[in-house]
Amino acid sequence: MASKNIFAIVGVVLFIVILPIYAQAKVFIVGDSSGWTIGFDYKTWAKDKEFHVGDKLIFMYPVGAHNVHKVDADGFQNCTAPAGTEALKTGSDVITLATPGKKWYLCGVGKHCEIGGQKLAITVLSNDQVAAPAPTPVPSSSMKETVANHEN
Template sequence: MARRTTQRALLLLTAVVASLVGGSSGGVYHIIGAGKGWRMPPNKTYYEEWASTRNISIGDKLMFLYRSGVYNIVEVPSRELFDACSMRNITNRYQRGPTIIELTEPGTRYYFCGVGEHCEVGQKVVIKACAVASPPPDEPSAAAVLMLRPAGLAACCLVAAALLMAM
């Protein structure tokens, strides 16, 4: 019964997110970790490999799909703090999933999960946002992620709901 209530709540949350951001213009939605979402990775380099296949620009949005209370997102300002999984000098902390972060400036951003030892086992990602949109790669790789224009957000929200229910 509790699981069914949780599933309904997640579907409702997904619908609300879709209605709030469905009208926004420009940019691409990147689901962090593709089909896996934001959770414990299968290996230490999973999110690093995922990010290396992305062309991310200002105006794009990062979608972190995770369950509140199980995972979170911590943003730190430097590579040193990121590499050390350090909770010192946190730039932002997001506790309620799913989370959408719009990239408004070019530059490098450092995100990791601050729960337990999740960061140390690889639940962390470096995002490099370019000032101008890069052309998409010629052929998608096996690690390709869903990248959606705003018109595809409703479908993305359905995927998000399915992923969250499977967690």
């Protein structure tokens, strides 16, 4: 039974990974090889990624161990899911990023969000937007003097 589930998950992931190549969308496995788990720094994971409308997030985790809730900024800050909402809990949850703007996700199992840091915040750009480049560092005055001395 477990091997059937693994094959099903692998099949779904392969389908999701291959299909977007033709549609120009990107697929992000949240947490990369670590997946959706406690004790992982999702802020650092998302920092250098650019998310666009049409991209997909895949939350991979052992069924029953975690879940995924889409929340607002307050829910994210307080690690609380909206009352009456159903969590995603398949172990290979796929979320298509349909609109631009801030998006927040968390695990609602136990204290996984509060204590384990199992939450993700991203900014989704429209397809005609690109992320702003990092500013170029300005040399300090002592650095300018050093550079000037090397030029002489």
